[in-house]
Amino acid sequence: MADVAIMECRSYDDDEVKNAVEKGFALLGGAGKFVGAGEKILLKPNLLVAEKPEKCVTTHPSVFRAVVEVMLSTGAELSYGDSPAFGGMAKAARKAGLAEIALELKVKAADFKNGKEIFFEQGVQNRKFVIAEGALECDGIISLPKLKTHALERLTGSIKNQFGCVPGVLKGEFHVKLPDAHQFGRMLVDLNNYLKPRLYVMDGVLAMEGNGPRGGKPRAMNVILISSDPVALDATVCRLVGLNPEYVPTIKYGCESGAGVYIEEEIRLLGDDIKPLKCNTFDIRKKPIRSFQPGRKGLRGVINDQLVSKPRIVAELCNGCATCVSMCPVQPRALSQKGEDKEAPPVYDYNECIRCYCCQEVCPEGAIELSKPLLRRVLGLFNR
Ligand code: SF4
Ligand code: SF4
Structure with missing residues (x-):
């Protein structure tokens, strides 16, 4: 016990x-x-x-x-x-x-x-x-x-x-x-x-x-x-x-x-x-976590990509600070600031993204959300 x-x-x-x-x-x-x-x-x-x-x-x-x-x-x-x-x-x-x-x-x-x-x-x-x-x-x-x-x-x-x-x-x-x-x-x-x-x-x-x-x-x-x-x-x-x-x-x-x-x-x-x-209305994802294998090719890769949540920036909340960019651990980075406007929200390259959510973890404005891909929404199985 x-x-x-x-x-x-x-x-x-x-x-x-x-x-x-x-x-x-x-x-x-x-x-x-x-x-x-x-x-x-x-x-x-x-x-x-x-x-x-x-x-x-x-x-x-x-x-x-x-x-x-x-x-x-x-x-x-x-x-x-x-x-x-x-x-x-x-x-x-x-x-x-x-x-x-x-x-x-x-x-x-x-x-x-x-x-x-x-x-x-x-x-x-x-x-x-x-x-x-x-x-x-x-x-x-x-x-x-x-x-x-x-x-x-x-x-x-x-x-x-x-x-x-x-x-x-x-x-x-x-x-x-x-x-x-x-x-x-x-x-x-x-x-x-x-x-x-x-x-x-x-x-x-x-x-x-x-x-x-x-x-x-x-x-x-x-x-x-x-x-x-x-x-x-x-x-x-x-x-x-x-x-x-x-x-x-x-x-x-x-x-x-x-x-x-x-x-x-x-x-x-x-x-x-x-x-x-106890608080059953506490906002926390309540389904099993789906495994993610980055770089998976072919049909399995497409399915993999369509089952695991992607980080997404809500432009209206973003202040362009680029903290998320500096925290991205992969090389090359999976998000970057494009163009001249340094205050514009960074842009994701989902082919490089390993779904670690470090960017979401550090965003000071809460501007990064996890969006469920379509297939996941249809199946309603997993939470990651
Ligand atoms: S950390 Fe948040 S506020 Fe800063 S650029 Fe990234 S998304 Fe925008
Ligand atoms: S989820 Fe991880 S790998 Fe993907 S962009 Fe954010 S920090 Fe980079």
């Missing part, structure tokens, strides 16, 4: 969040069960890009503060860090409101710029990773994911949160190497199994639905979840938003790898009743 503590939390008021986080730790046996005095503990929030807390892209500062305060009570030595999709961590932490709290409570910023290569023998999809030195130099990690939708993997959950331990642009290489969402999910599981955070504290007070993980809309889910089992935690989130956990690759392969359990009967929910917190 896996334990997941689930706490209703209706606002980001510091006291309310602290009460919920303290209650969660108490239900799981106390913070001292997970962290010892003098240990070097890294807090790993979600700092995808530099955005203000109200945009719901990053872990909220009040959740970060509450976890820092609980951890400090154990006598642990704390650091924090994440590697944003682009831009530096310092800027992202400042804008998200975390840097100020870290300064006040003397939590040092870990080195997430430089990385070291490691070899993980138990890896199923991937055995070699470059990992941020800040994540390698600590004794243990406490992961602080944000409840958000994700175009490629359906959900930005507990397991995926550790992808930020791969520094900077190296993350893009995995998209090129593993364009298929299932392979990519297996790699995320390998990475998480190597880093093995001791605990996961998920900020789901204001979640992100729709065009996540950056361009979606905030949705009040009023919940904080804590567990040492990332598969059970993410599966519980799926049950909150009405999604079959088996359709999330990191959950499916996480369970297969022994990282945790997702079957309802194997999860013991502690704390508040889950039923009133």
